[in-house]
Amino acid sequence: MEEIKRINVLDKGFVELLDTMPSHHMDMAVVSAARVSYLMDSKGEDKDKFLVGFLLQHGHTSPFEMAEFKFRVKAPVVVWWQWVRHRIAEYNAQSGRYVKYDDTECYLPDKLRQPSKHNRQASDEDKLVEGQEQLIKMMKEHYEKGLKLYNELLEKGVAREEARLVLPGFAMYHTFIVKMNCHSLMNFINKRNHRDAQWEIRQYAAVLEEFFKEKMPWAHEAYLKYYKGVDENIEG
Amino acid sequence: MEEIKRINVLDKGFVELLDTMPSHHMDMAVVSAARVSYLMDSKGEDKDKFLVGFLLQHGHTSPFEMAEFKFRVKAPVVVWWQWVRHRIAEYNAQSGRYVKYDDTECYLPDKLRQPSKHNRQASDEDKLVEGQEQLIKMMKEHYEKGLKLYNELLEKGVAREEARLVLPGFAMYHTFIVKMNCHSLMNFINKRNHRDAQWEIRQYAAVLEEFFKEKMPWAHEAYLKYYKGVDENIEG
Amino acid sequence: MEEIKRINVLDKGFVELLDTMPSHHMDMAVVSAARVSYLMDSKGEDKDKFLVGFLLQHGHTSPFEMAEFKFRVKAPVVVWWQWVRHRIAEYNAQSGRYVKYDDTECYLPDKLRQPSKHNRQASDEDKLVEGQEQLIKMMKEHYEKGLKLYNELLEKGVAREEARLVLPGFAMYHTFIVKMNCHSLMNFINKRNHRDAQWEIRQYAAVLEEFFKEKMPWAHEAYLKYYKGVDENIEG
Amino acid sequence: MEEIKRINVLDKGFVELLDTMPSHHMDMAVVSAARVSYLMDSKGEDKDKFLVGFLLQHGHTSPFEMAEFKFRVKAPVVVWWQWVRHRIAEYNAQSGRYVKYDDTECYLPDKLRQPSKHNRQASDEDKLVEGQEQLIKMMKEHYEKGLKLYNELLEKGVAREEARLVLPGFAMYHTFIVKMNCHSLMNFINKRNHRDAQWEIRQYAAVLEEFFKEKMPWAHEAYLKYYKGVDENIEG
Numbered sequence: 001m002e003e004i005k006r007i008n009v010l011d012k013g014f015v016e017l018l019d020t021m022p023s024h025h026m027d028m029a030v031v032s033a034a035r036v037s038y039l040m041d042s043k044g045e046d047k048d049k050f051l052v053g054f055l056l057q058h059g060h061t062s063p064f065e066m067a068e069f070k071f072r073v074k075a076p077v078v079v080w081w082q083w084v085r086h087r088i089a090e091y092n093a094q095s096g097r098y099v100k101y102d103d104t105e106c107y108l109p110d111k112l113r114q115p116s117k118h119n120r121q122a123s124d125e126d127k128l129v130e131g132q133e134q135l136i137k138m139m140k141e142h143y144e145k146g147l148k149l150y151n152e153l154l155e156k157g158v159a160r161e162e163a164r165l166v167l168p169g170f171a172m173y174h175t176f177i178v179k180m181n182c183h184s185l186m187n188f189i190n191k192r193n194h195r196d197a198q199w200e201i202r203q204y205a206a207v208l209e210e211f212f213k214e215k216m217p218w219a220h221e222a223y224l225k226y227y228k229g230v231d232e233n234i235e236g
Numbered sequence: 237m238e239e240i241k242r243i244n245v246l247d248k249g250f251v252e253l254l255d256t257m258p259s260h261h262m263d264m265a266v267v268s269a270a271r272v273s274y275l276m277d278s279k280g281e282d283k284d285k286f287l288v289g290f291l292l293q294h295g296h297t298s299p300f301e302m303a304e305f306k307f308r309v310k311a312p313v314v315v316w317w318q319w320v321r322h323r324i325a326e327y328n329a330q331s332g333r334y335v336k337y338d339d340t341e342c343y344l345p346d347k348l349r350q351p352s353k354h355n356r357q358a359s360d361e362d363k364l365v366e367g368q369e370q371l372i373k374m375m376k377e378h379y380e381k382g383l384k385l386y387n388e389l390l391e392k393g394v395a396r397e398e399a400r401l402v403l404p405g406f407a408m409y410h411t412f413i414v415k416m417n418c419h420s421l422m423n424f425i426n427k428r429n430h431r432d433a434q435w436e437i438r439q440y441a442a443v444l445e446e447f448f449k450e451k452m453p454w455a456h457e458a459y460l461k462y463y464k465g466v467d468e469n470i471e472g
Numbered sequence: 473m474e475e476i477k478r479i480n481v482l483d484k485g486f487v488e489l490l491d492t493m494p495s496h497h498m499d500m501a502v503v504s505a506a507r508v509s510y511l512m513d514s515k516g517e518d519k520d521k522f523l524v525g526f527l528l529q530h531g532h533t534s535p536f537e538m539a540e541f542k543f544r545v546k547a548p549v550v551v552w553w554q555w556v557r558h559r560i561a562e563y564n565a566q567s568g569r570y571v572k573y574d575d576t577e578c579y580l581p582d583k584l585r586q587p588s589k590h591n592r593q594a595s596d597e598d599k600l601v602e603g604q605e606q607l608i609k610m611m612k613e614h615y616e617k618g619l620k621l622y623n624e625l626l627e628k629g630v631a632r633e634e635a636r637l638v639l640p641g642f643a644m645y646h647t648f649i650v651k652m653n654c655h656s657l658m659n660f661i662n663k664r665n666h667r668d669a670q671w672e673i674r675q676y677a678a679v680l681e682e683f684f685k686e687k688m689p690w691a692h693e694a695y696l697k698y699y700k701g702v703d704e705n706i707e708g
Numbered sequence: 709m710e711e712i713k714r715i716n717v718l719d720k721g722f723v724e725l726l727d728t729m730p731s732h733h734m735d736m737a738v739v740s741a742a743r744v745s746y747l748m749d750s751k752g753e754d755k756d757k758f759l760v761g762f763l764l765q766h767g768h769t770s771p772f773e774m775a776e777f778k779f780r781v782k783a784p785v786v787v788w789w790q791w792v793r794h795r796i797a798e799y800n801a802q803s804g805r806y807v808k809y810d811d812t813e814c815y816l817p818d819k820l821r822q823p824s825k826h827n828r829q830a831s832d833e834d835k836l837v838e839g840q841e842q843l844i845k846m847m848k849e850h851y852e853k854g855l856k857l858y859n860e861l862l863e864k865g866v867a868r869e870e871a872r873l874v875l876p877g878f879a880m881y882h883t884f885i886v887k888m889n890c891h892s893l894m895n896f897i898n899k900r901n902h903r904d905a906q907w908e909i910r911q912y913a914a915v916l917e918e919f920f921k922e923k924m925p926w927a928h929e930a931y932l933k934y935y936k937g938v939d940e941n942i943e944g
Contacts, residue, residue, distance in 0.1 A: 019730050062799065068887075092742065095357060109401070121334040123398055139385070139401065146382070149375070152371075158349070159351040164314070165312075165345070170313075170405035191531070257493035257540055269564040272564055302564065411508050417562065556792050569906060586866070610857060610860075614857050625843060631821050637815065637876060637878050637879045638879075641785060
């Protein structure tokens with residue numbers, strides 16, 4: 001990986017693609033795994049690409065586990081809360097017990113959405129709340145009070161792990177390293193880049209899909225045809 | 237399971253042992269698995285108990301995966317945040333997108349602890365913060381303001397998934413069903429009923445260990461002898 | 473579980489349902505998990521059953537992980553070879569290093585099938601090989617020679633783990649304890665009780681589906697409607 | 709990876725290191741994950757190396773999951789039989805249903821070992837069986853008869869998946885692609901490059917340890933100090 005590409009998400013978050021395995025032509029890792037052959041052994045682009053589609057169409061997902069993505073992601077807790085429920089992945093997190101939360105590390109939405117009509121637990125990105133500027137201002141002021149109290153508790157000698165209780169916890173940004181294989185990534189995107197998912201995690205899932213499409217154009221094409229929508233599972 | 241036993245934890249949380257597999261004599265599930273025999277086939281208590289210890293002593297952990305616990309747990313997000321990092325388990329969570337948070341469902345500590353001397357990220361349960369009553373009162377008032385603002389946002393039409401950003405997120409109670417096999421449970425207890433773990437999750441881990449000891453006395457005895465302390469991994 | 477039910481499979485194999493979690497009304501474990509409620513809390517049979525279908529239809533598979541099956545299975549290595557590739561399960565196996573293989577523990581097919589027309593790697597149960605009685609007799613004689621040589625090697629002092637190399641390894645029966653949650657079981661049945669799966673493992677998967685249907689009639693009905701055929705993955 | 713390195717194992721097997729993640733300085737993936745920082749961010753070699761040891765000493769194994777190895781391995785079924793029980797890994801296998809077994813693809817030991825005195829299920833590499841040349845010759849002849857019968861069955865029209873029953877199954881070579889993260893690899897090496905493991909799989913585990921040591925010298929040093937021997941689990 002010559003250079004790390006970062007895409008900004010929400011007001012202060014981001015996704016960086018830190019590394020991939022293999023480092024180039026990731027689609028060929030699927031092909032080689034299916035043929036149990038050397039990496040990058042090709043039978044010609046047409047046959048190779050056809051194989052990727054054929055595998056996914058017939059549910060042969062194990063070769064897709066041979067391509068791996070490593071991301072560095074900064075996201076609010078409300079997003080991680082849902083993300084870490086995906087268990088086929090590796091995570092390393094910046095610790096809120098170890099490191100003091102920074103004053104500026106709160107997610108403040110720039111728009112407030114109404115509940116969705118079609119799904120009781122979701123919100124509707126086209127239905128904004130009236131008077132939202134005022135409400136967002138109130139949220140921001142409340143955040144600031146929480147951060148002030150947090151700092152006060154620290155000064156009085158309260159341990160970091162405990163003082164954080166007064167923070168607007170769901171809004172606090174944490175940075176994680178996340179490693180996922182392509183099979184698990186497709187499952188993640190399918191469930192989270194979805195209108196039923198919370199709007200915030202969807203923004204991250206959309207960026208992951210962008211990286212997926214860029215690095216594995218054949219697999220992404222197969223995903224759209226044979227996988228997307230097949231299995232949907234939302235927790236909250 | 238005739239009756240469900242509940243043990244209260246923290247100010248408003250609890251652990252209930254909902255179910256076990258097998259329903260009785262769980263230690264014998266380990267024995268039977270190791271012998272690949274019928275459930276409850278015994279060679280006499282002495283030999284059976286010896287086998288449980290022998291297996292753990294020699295790292296034969298797979299038979300311990302054949303005994304299963306199902307808990308219903310109410311705990312604040314700060315605890316779940318660490319708990320769900322244990323990936324060899326099954327989780328079902330009450331959704332904060334779906335259900336409105338209740339006014340009284342915040343964890344308020346009754347004591348404020350100083351950082352631990354021996355571990356930068358932990359707190360010390362013997363070193364309390366001076367003037368803590370006043371600080372706890374300030375925390376409570378801040379919680380109440382957050383909950384008031386949350387309700388106000390809901391009234392203005394903001395979706396639940398978004399309004400919760402102003403809550404004291406780490407303090408909010410959520411209820412989960414958690415299923416863990418005995419191997420994974422021993423790993424959980426070893427890491428979380430530990431002085432380096434956050435005090436709050438340690439209270440839950442101690443209750444889990446109590447249930448473990450009650451239901452699998454042989455395995456628990458073996459755990460204390462051969463497993464405890466062996467592998468420690470704290471995230472935060 | 474009052475009594476263990478055994479169903480015979482192939483010439484000398486079997487599946488026993490050793491235990492389930494919960495022990496009764498397993499469908500209600502899915503319902504309770506989805507509601508994060510006490511076990512067996514019902515809103516009436518119609519609503520409960522509807523919920524099971526709704527969950528699977530919308531890909532909410534996690535509540536299905538709260539129902540658990542434990543089987544004792546005797547099957548030839550050719551079946552285990554494929555079975556153990558399912559990683560979301562717990563296994564305990566009778567060891568061929570520890571226990572001497574018994575003379576009668578070989579799987580001998582009673583019919584010999586031709587390759588399938590529609591799938592190069594499968595066989596066709598309707599297209600039997602001509603002269604198969606004679607061929608099966610030759611197989612049996614070759615098995616016997618292998619077992620004789622195995623015993624001879626043991627007598628000469630060769631370790632069991634090494635002597636077994638001369639056995640008809642794919643045909644040797646092994647007994648395992650297998651624990652699978654309902655989600656993983658549905659995945660197993662979907663892939664293995666399938667015309668593209670090897671005929672032998674299909675016989676086992678069909679028995680597992682029978683137990684599944686008996687113990688979780690609502691989930692099985694939902695499986696047939698919303699899950700079956702969706703994701704197919706055959707290894708060999 | 710510029711060039712793929714192959715190490716031969718047993719009479720016809722091998723291990724190739726196909727790919728790693730990251731492609732260079734794999735130890736730094738552990739360091740970066742623990743610091744949740746950019747890949748390859750260093751605080752100087754002394755501090756970086758110290759951190760790797762500190763993490764393993766205190767059971768912080770999750771950063772080790774961020775380094776990944778991909779192998780191509782040719783091994784007899786008796787080895788795979790034990791290997792695939794390691795579930796935290798990805799596998800793709802050459803299929804014996806799809807591809808005809810080749811005449812020369814049997815593992816024939818060059819030495820025959822006696823059972824171990826200290827472990828009933830193992831063999832002792834220093835205690836060879838008397839008259840082993842003659843016994844090995846008999847094994848070879850029996851293999852040849854099995855392969856001859858296999859070919860005869862195929863000629864008569866028996867499907868490949870069924871004809872293989874007469875082969876010396878445990879001795880048949882299969883090629884797999886195996887992907888394992890460093891945490892899972894350490895667990896594998898700890899259990900399989902061990903005197904209680906079957907001699908054959910130990911040869912493979914020793915090669916994996918060689919690759920591990922070459923690619924992650926710091927982690928390997930920490931492994932020897934803090935992990936090796938801690939947790940032992942042998943199946944068979």
